[in-house]
Amino acid sequence: MSQLKFRRLPKHIGIIPDGNRRWAVQNGLPKEAGYEKGLEPGLRLYEICKSIGIKELTFYGFTQDNTKRPSVQRIAFQQACIKAVNMFVNKDGSLLVIGDFYSPLFPPELIPYTKRRTFGNDAIRINFLVNYGWKWDLNHLTNYDSTSDNISTRNFLESIASADISRVDLIIRWGGRRRLSGFLPVQSIYADFYVVDELWPDFRPEHLYDALNWYETQDITLGG
């Protein structure tokens, strides 16, 4: 399988699994039925990433902005996120859920994973953004004591709510839209952004291989 040989892999891949509602509509289902169809693709993608040696994977679950949608949809994506996280319990990796867990919109079932937990072989970090908000994340900076020392990247990055999530090298977004929609703004500063036109429930491994092949052709300068 030539597509599985990579010269240079991203350490950390961000996944924006967009298009569940559009997929449902295209398939004659109510919009909220689309989220459930996103579970199995997530597991397949994880298995491939683990097998090729990706070190960290962050899934965009739902955001605080998303919770303004009709409640039938909100309940459906909350339930899908609970199932998604539970799929990874007892699978190899260390699991972390990041989001505003003081809010009633955060599924209580996921509270145990708001501290990183390791299962089996610790080779890959799996992060889920659940009831995540970029404002919520950055707002933790307001508690940062800027007078105590010089602002180094290290201190700064340790002061946001998502401090346990590292810099993202590659973001792959399904569903054709070319925007970040608030996905980890600090970690995504220098991330390369790859868009798959197909909708997330139509995930195929080739999407990931194409993104990784493209990533190999990108230079990494970090502004230098």
Added chain:
Amino acid sequence: MSQLKFRRLPKHIGIIPDGNRRWAVQNGLPKEAGYEKGLEPGLRLYEICKSIGIKELTFYGFTQDNTKRPSVQRIAFQQACIKAVNMFVNKDGSLLVIGDFYSPLFPPELIPYTKRRTFGNDAIRINFLVNYGWKWDLNHLTNYDSTSDNISTRNFLESIASADISRVDLIIRWGGRRRLSGFLPVQSIYADFYVVDELWPDFRPEHLYDALNWYETQDITLGG
């Protein structure tokens, strides 16, 4: 000119004028000679944007990360930024330069524009990011008093260094790279991102028209 009829225009366009050094190399010039070739494209782009009714335009000048490059390059892009800003003095619009102006790397010639100044007809806001850093920008949040009131978007956005720059609707990046490279992370949260493969010194108006035609086909959800 059919390409100048748009149903829906972005209010605010961010411009990442990348590829000056690659253009210089391709044309047998030293890398640092490329920046000067980016001036005239900026003026042409401004004239088109003004004529079609764009309300705000932000140019990515240089970042604090960029200043780590060889000094001959650094001096060249600093000089190009001084010339670029001066091109807009006395042209219609209100002009603002945003960046860390306490640093010796900030060109002193541009200090007068670190407060917004209006020339002629005030129809378009023109922002330049000069010695800008996303960390520098967000770091102003550490001075934000989160205890005084609830965190509303309004207060939050007023507390970053670039508070006078509004939300970006469309980012156009020349030079083929698909990343934000630290461009206004807060204002770019929901920006649609369009990449032109040609290098910035090879700017043609069609690049802008293509981006605007593409932008019309995008939905605006802001996560809802």
